[in-house]
Amino acid sequence: MVNNEILLDIKDLHVSYGAIEAIKGISLTVRRGEVVTILGANGAGKTTTLQTISGLLKAKSGSIVFDKNDITKCEAHDIVSLGMSHSPEGRRVFGILTVEENLMMGAYTLKDHDKETLEWIYDILPRLKERRKQLAGTLSGGEQQMLAIGRAIMSKPKLLILDEPSLGLAPILIKGIFKAVKEIAQTGVTVLLVEQNAKAALKLADRAYVLEVGKITHEGTADELLNSKTIQEAYLGKKH
Numbered sequence: 001m002v003n004n005e006i007l008l009d010i011k012d013l014h015v016s017y018g019a020i021e022a023i024k025g026i027s028l029t030v031r032r033g034e035v036v037t038i039l040g041a042n043g044a045g046k047t048t049t050l051q052t053i054s055g056l057l058k059a060k061s062g063s064i065v066f067d068k069n070d071i072t073k074c075e076a077h078d079i080v081s082l083g084m085s086h087s088p089e090g091r092r093v094f095g096i097l098t099v100e101e102n103l104m105m106g107a108y109t110l111k112d113h114d115k116e117t118l119e120w121i122y123d124i125l126p127r128l129k130e131r132r133k134q135l136a137g138t139l140s141g142g143e144q145q146m147l148a149i150g151r152a153i154m155s156k157p158k159l160l161i162l163d164e165p166s167l168g169l170a171p172i173l174i175k176g177i178f179k180a181v182k183e184i185a186q187t188g189v190t191v192l193l194v195e196q197n198a199k200a201a202l203k204l205a206d207r208a209y210v211l212e213v214g215k216i217t218h219e220g221t222a223d224e225l226l227n228s229k230t231i232q233e234a235y236l237g238k239k240h
């Protein structure tokens with residue numbers, strides 16, 4: 001369901017923490033309906049990039065256009081209301097609330113059709129339905145991550161941003177997370193995904209960017225990167 005319309009357009013973005021320049025002029029685009037992944041080693045600037053897109057950090061220069069709105073200087077809550085949802089690094093669920101209460105917190109406004117959205121999420125993530133009355137703090141790590149993703153899609157976003165959804169999970173749970181992300185994408189949600197798990201991310205994505213110390217060093221279709229010797233050696237653990 002990819003079309004050519006650009007949903008997210010980043011041009012020459014620079015982001016600094018004080019005197020340290022973490023993002024040094026990156027440009028990237030995400031088209032409506034695409035799954036795009038950003039790969040990169042620890043400290044490359046992936047989280048910084050995502051936080052700047054969702055308004056949690058401010059760019060030093062460059063521009064970010066989302067769904068035809070220039071959001072470069074917008075506040076995070078205004079960006080949410082334009083249809084962007086960010087599931088941050090680390091599973092941040094409210095431990096003393098139930099699964100369902102956590103999901104309802106993700107609804108941007110509480111409306112009648114939230115019940116329908118809840119059912120949609122329970123279809124994609126059936127484990128959450130089974131455990132809807134359980135306190136989120138007692139879920140396993142993988143279940144908490146599913147809950148974090150479920151909460152992020154409660155607002156029915158146009159763009160879902162995921163920062164390392166598989167971090168710290170066992171391989172069997174990682175499979176479940178990737179399957180859920182794929183199903184979400186198939187319902188028409190555009191996805192921007194950051195992952196250490198490069199191979200799984202490339203299998204899921206349409207296109208990918210590689211970030212190295214604040215700069216984009218490679219970009220292409222996921223197949224191009226999966227077949228690139230440089231990428232295989234640096235990120236996919238293959239030796240030639």
Ligand SMILES: Nc1ncnc2c1ncn2[C@@H]1O[C@H](COP(=O)(O)OP(=O)(O)OP(=O)(O)O)[C@@H](O)[C@H]1O
Binds near residue numbers: 040041043
């Ligand atoms: N609050 C901060 N203050 C100063 N420097 C920071 C801050 N947050 C991040 N950095 C630095 O910016 C660079 C990019 O960090 P970032 O968290 O974006 O990397 P990342 O690619 O997400 O890494 P990881 O894979 O470990 O999550 C790093 O060198 C980091 O030390």
Ligand SMILES: [Mg+2]
Binds near residue numbers: 046047048089163
């Ligand atoms: Mg990070």
